[in-house]
Amino acid sequence: MFKPESGHLKIAGGAQYASAYWSNGDFSNTARIPYQFSLNGMVSWEAKNYRISFNANNITDHLNYASSFSTSRAVPGPGRSFIGNVGLTF
Numbered sequence: 001m002f003k004p005e006s007g008h009l010k011i012a013g014g015a016q017y018a019s020a021y022w023s024n025g026d027f028s029n030t031a032r033i034p035y036q037f038s039l040n041g042m043v044s045w046e047a048k049n050y051r052i053s054f055n056a057n058n059i060t061d062h063l064n065y066a067s068s069f070s071t072s073r074a075v076p077g078p079g080r081s082f083i084g085n086v087g088l089t090f
Contacts, residue, residue, distance in 0.1 A: 007047030015039050023068045031071040036064045049090060055083040 016038045023031040039060050044053035057080070058064070064077035 007045055010044045010046070011042070013039070013041040023071060023074075031068070033065050033068050033074060034063075036077075037062045038064060049088060051085075051087040051089075053085045053087075055085075057081045057083070 016036070018036040020035045021033050022029050023033055037060070038058045039062075040055070040057045041059060042053060042055045044051060058078060059080060061080040063079075065074045066077040068074040
């Protein structure tokens with residue numbers, strides 16, 4: 001019969017915010033990059049010799065920009081993503 005082991009539950013989260021800014025290549029201030037926002041979270045369970053974790057990044061799927069150049073080009077950052085992990089220690 002399965003007996004759950006005692007372990008440790010961990011929950012973490014964070015938020016990142018940056019205000020809007022003017023593109024570096026635009027000295028006339030005509031290209032403005034909007035504010036950046038990302039909400040992230042993590043849940044993990046650790047017991048004897050294993051760890052299971054689940055991460056969620058950019059939970060709100062806010063459109064962020066990773067970089068910009070010139071007055072008409074910007075590279076979008078990653079959208080919502082999920083990562084699962086299982087680790088064993090022996």
